[in-house]
Amino acid sequence: MTLRSRHLLGITDLGAEEIELVLDTAEAMKEIAARPIKKVPTLRGRTVVNLFFEPSTRTRTSFEVAEKRLSADTLSVAVAQSSVTKGETLLDTVRNLEAMAPDMIVMRHASAGAPHLLARLCRSVIINAGDGMHEHPTQALLDAFTIREHKKRLDGLKVAIVGDLLHSRVLRSNITLLNTMGAQVWACGPATLMPAGLARFGVRPTTSIDEAVADADVVMMLRIQHERMHGHYIPSTREYFTLFGLTPERVSRARPDVIIMHPGPMNRGVEIDSDVADGPYSVILEQVANGVAVRMAVLYLLAGQEGEAD
Amino acid sequence: MPQVMDADRMGRALTRIAHEILERNRGTSDLALVGIRTRGVPLARRIAHSLKDINHTDVPTGALDITLYRDDLMRHAVGPQPLVRRTEIPFSIDDKRIILVDDVLYTGRTIRSALDALIDFGRPRSIQLIVLVDRGHRELPIKADYVGKNLPTSLKQSVQVRLQEIDGEDEVVLEGDAA
Numbered sequence: 095m096t097l098r099s100r101h102l103l104g105i106t107d108l109g110a111e112e113i114e115l116v117l118d119t120a121e122a123m124k125e126i127a128a129r130p131i132k133k134v135p136t137l138r139g140r141t142v143v144n145l146f147f148e149p150s151t152r153t154r155t156s157f158e159v160a161e162k163r164l165s166a167d168t169l170s171v172a173v174a175q176s177s178v179t180k181g182e183t184l185l186d187t188v189r190n191l192e193a194m195a196p197d198m199i200v201m202r203h204a205s206a207g208a209p210h211l212l213a214r215l216c217r218s219v220i221i222n223a224g225d226g227m228h229e230h231p232t233q234a235l236l237d238a239f240t241i242r243e244h245k246k247r248l249d250g251l252k253v254a255i256v257g258d259l260l261h262s263r264v265l266r267s268n269i270t271l272l273n274t275m276g277a278q279v280w281a282c283g284p285a286t287l288m289p290a291g292l293a294r295f296g297v298r299p300t301t302s303i304d305e306a307v308a309d310a311d312v313v314m315m316l317r318i319q320h321e322r323m324h325g326h327y328i329p330s331t332r333e334y335f336t337l338f339g340l341t342p343e344r345v346s347r348a349r350p351d352v353i354i355m356h357p358g359p360m361n362r363g364v365e366i367d368s369d370v371a372d373g374p375y376s377v378i379l380e381q382v383a384n385g386v387a388v389r390m391a392v393l394y395l396l397a398g399q400e401g402e403a404d
Numbered sequence: 405m406p407q408v409m410d411a412d413r414m415g416r417a418l419t420r421i422a423h424e425i426l427e428r429n430r431g432t433s434d435l436a437l438v439g440i441r442t443r444g445v446p447l448a449r450r451i452a453h454s455l456k457d458i459n460h461t462d463v464p465t466g467a468l469d470i471t472l473y474r475d476d477l478m479r480h481a482v483g484p485q486p487l488v489r490r491t492e493i494p495f496s497i498d499d500k501r502i503i504l505v506d507d508v509l510y511t512g513r514t515i516r517s518a519l520d521a522l523i524d525f526g527r528p529r530s531i532q533l534i535v536l537v538d539r540g541h542r543e544l545p546i547k548a549d550y551v552g553k554n555l556p557t558s559l560k561q562s563v564q565v566r567l568q569e570i571d572g573e574d575e576v577v578l579e580g581d582a583a
Contacts, residue, residue: 096484115487122469122488131524134472164472391488397478398485 097395101213101220104229105270113271117239119391120384126163127386137166137397143196144170145188146223147203152358152382153223153233157200160389169196184208185215192216198396201225219396227261227322233357234267236388238275240381241312244353249276254306254348256338257316257365259283259292261323264357265316269295282306283316283338286327303338310348314355315340315365331364341367345375353377408555409576411568414536417552418447421534422454424550429501434529436464436500440518441489443507444468446569447536451505466493468504473517491521498526503549507565509535512546537576539563558582 095115099107108116126132142161146154154170161168171191182190188199198219201209206228213220224230242248253272259265259281272279279297281288282305292299300306307313318334328334345352354366354375362368371378409417429435432455439448445467452465469489471477477486504518515533522531536552541559553576557563561580568574 095487119488122490125491129525133524135520136472136477140478394472394488395485 096398100396101209101222102231102392102396103209103213103220103222105231105234105267105274106229108231108271108274110274113235113238113275116235116388116391116395117242119395120235120239120387123163123390123394124384124387126390127383133163133165135165136394137161137164140166140198140397141194141196142166142168142198142200142393143191143218144168144223145191145199145201146171147173147184147201147208148224150202150223152385153202153230156382156385157221157223157232157389159386160393163386164390164393166197166393185211188212188216192218198393221392221396224263227263227266229267230263230357231267232385232389232392233264234271235392236381236385237264237268237314237355237357238271239384239388240355240377241353243380243384244351244377245311248272251277251311252280252309252349253277253312253314254280254282254310255297255314255316256282256303256306256340258287258318258327259316260287260289260327261319262316268314269297273297280306280310284328284334303340303344304347307340307344308347310352312353312355313340313345313348314357315360316357317359317361318364331361335364339363339365339367340370342369342373345370345373355381358382406578407575408578409537409553411574414552414574414576417536418450419454421550421552422451422458425451425455425503425534426459428532428549432459432461432463434499434501435503436466436495436497437503437505438466438468438493438497438518438522440504440506440514441467441469443565443567443570444505446567447507447534448505449569451503451534464495466495467491468493468518468521470514470517470521473521475513475517493525496526497522497528499529501530501532502528503532503534505534507536507567508563509533509538509546509548509551510541510563512542512544515546516544536565537563 196218200221200223202223203225206226208225209220209222273296281297282300282303352375356378437448437452439445448465452463455463469491471486471488532549534550535548537555538551539555539557564577566575
């Protein structure tokens with residue numbers, strides 16, 4: 095069993111067996127975090143470039159920790175200090191980095207499809223760490239890992255994803271993954287933040303959080319992405335919280351063993367009540383810890399395919 | 405393909421090894437068994453069971469996956485990455501006398517990886533090695549302390565260890581021509 099694709103550009107590249115392989119490998123990787131020496135020599139001598147054209151704390155540090163735990167040499171390029179601000183094109187930036195012969199490039203970019211372009215034109219293995227409003231595959235994988243740890247399965251679960259659906263790549267990757275694994279996804283948000291034709295993707299769209307959360311096994315909250323909003327989508331954050339915020343009262347409509355997830359960063363009092371974020375059902379910090387294990391699994395599995403040409 | 409060990413002989417060899425462990429270590433204090441995945445793990449459990457039968461003491465037992473420490477991992481051209489499985493060592497190995505357990509000793513490279521892996525978990529007082537079959541052809545300066553059976557082989561042959569827990573039966577089979 096191996097991954098069919100040379101790169102990880104999106105969850106759409108993965109079948110159910112491949113998703114299982116990543117999650118099973120991540121389970122083995124997770125144990126390394128509990129050791130006195132949290133490091134294995136697996137990727138010794140490999141160079142991984144983390145190329146982030148958008149701000150990121152969690153994902154970037156998570157990839158860095160994962161790379162270091164596998165003994166890869168890592169270098170992180172922050173866009174604010176890079177030649178992109180001096181007018182260099184994406185392709186020129188990446189070609190220059192490639193001249194230094196990295197084995198893998200982890201990239202985040204504001205434009206959907208940017209990592210796909212690199213995958214076509216570069217020798218390196220490309221891992222998508224979020225492209226525009228398109229995909230964020232490692233986030234969906236770590237979410238699935240966290241759900242599976244708690245529920246021991248993914249198929250047949252009711253997963254409610256609530257918030258800014260329109261701008262969310264986390265939503266898109268999660269829909270694909272959860273559908274592939276047989277979960278039932280409900281997507282809830284204000285009509286202004288609901289992408290057109292959502293039902294075609296096999297999810298149940300609703301504007302009622304009470305309906306979405308009712309008897310849910312998993313509730314996943316999404317952040318209101320002000321930085322992507324070029325217009326007025328919601329009247330006020332206070333009204334948004336009243337209609338779509340996750341409160342303890344709303345959590346009580348879900349299954350008694352519900353888990354509450356959030357990809358971060360959280361806006362307390364906008365999409366989620368602090369009592370819920372810090373409450374007994376919240377697995378938000380577990381998601382962060384699991385992110386490292388899942389990214390180690392992805393790096394390891396893709397490292398075997400470096401030599402392969404498309 | 406000739407069978408070189410059946411269930412009875414395997415059982416007797418493991419019992420003999422358990423006695424040798426007790427003799428050499430003067431009991432089981434500070435001992436711990438660590439089986440190398442896959443087939444070292446059930447072998448380690450069986451030896452722990454024998455030690456309990458003979459000495460009435462429990463010896464902690466763990467499982468070690470050496471995949472991430474393999475020296476050939478990133479060298480082969482292209483191919484599926486070997487499956488990584490969980491390492492489970494639910495005790496501190498500091499100052500313990502660790503006994504590694506594996507099914508077949510061949511080039512010694514697996515044991516080299518296992519030593520590296522183990523040392524990442526702490527500083528054991530000593531590490532000893534049990535193998536069910538030693539087939540020779542070492543490529544590294546590694547030697548087993550307890551051997552179930554010494555089995556001279558040619559490089560063309562392969563040694564298959566089958567265990568009840570994994571394969572449904574206990575036997576060791578030598579496959580291929582000696583020449």
